[in-house]
Amino acid sequence: MEIKIVKQILEWNEDVSDAVKATLSEKKVCLVNVMGSPGAGKTSLITDIINRLRDTLRIGVIEGDIAGAIDADKIDKMGIPVVQLQTDGACHIEAMSIQHMLSFFDLENIDVLFVENIGNLVCPAEFNIGEDFRVAILSVPEGDDKVEKYPLMFATTDALVMNKYDMLPYFEFDDKRVEQNVLDLNGKAKVFRVSTKTGEGAAEFASWLSERIAVKIKS
Ligand SMILES: Nc1nc2c(ncn2[C@@H]2O[C@H](COP(=O)(O)OP(=O)(O)OP(=O)(O)O)[C@@H](O)[C@H]2O)c(=O)[nH]1
Ligand SMILES: [Mg+2]
Ligand SMILES: [Zn+2]
DSSP states (O other), rough: OOOOOOOHHHHHHHHHHHHHHHHHHHHHHHHHHEESSTTHHHHHHHHHHHHHHHTHHHHHEEEESSSSSSSHHHHHTTTTEEEEEEEEOOOOOHHHHHHHHGGGGGGOOOOOEEEEOOOOOOSSOOOOOOOOEEEEEEEGGGGGTTTHHHHHHHHOSEEEEEEOGGGGSSSSHHHHHHHHHHHHOTOOOEEEEOOOOOOTTTTHHHHHHHHHHHHHHOO
């Protein structure tokens, strides 16, 4: 008799991630997975991007948090469609949650969905969620050794945003080391130096992002 084999969760996640990708491709929606430590500036970057791109792109947001709806509240106040995912303790988002949440959006009227992943430099990188590309944020106060210590996050990202660049004078943070570490792992990654507080570097990042999104939604 043929033995039934149940796949491990990571493999199963890959199948669901492919299904999310297929749905979003059909609707011409680009999915961006935004990752980084707690407090690195994920929400700040997403709200900055909304302000810069909302006149040219129809934007939606999925906010992932262990508890509460603080970040979703901020996005909602901007008049942007948003759904809060509460993982109830889980430290990453899986594709199945995204698949379920797509039904809460009017996908015909959205060009890009940002997913703010759970604040964590480790396992979010292990789970594809149907994204077209990934943005990893590392903020200056976290320290310049993080790429070496948490390589998967930075090896799999399409862009690294070094955020809180305005804090550079106050921390021992070698930004060239970080850039080199990322490029050693991942030669294709784009590196941006950004402060969502002063706006430094944010226009460059927004312009790269909008080009990537345009390629996806016109394909
Ligand atoms: N100085 C400075 N502070 C920043 C910058 N970006 C964000 N912050 C501050 O950093 C703190 C955390 O920012 P958030 O955007 O909430 O970070 P987050 O990654 O979304 O945090 P979680 O959702 O809790 O994981 C806030 O107090 C922000 O005002 C920046 O570029 N410079
Ligand atoms: Mg946040
Ligand atoms: Zn996890």
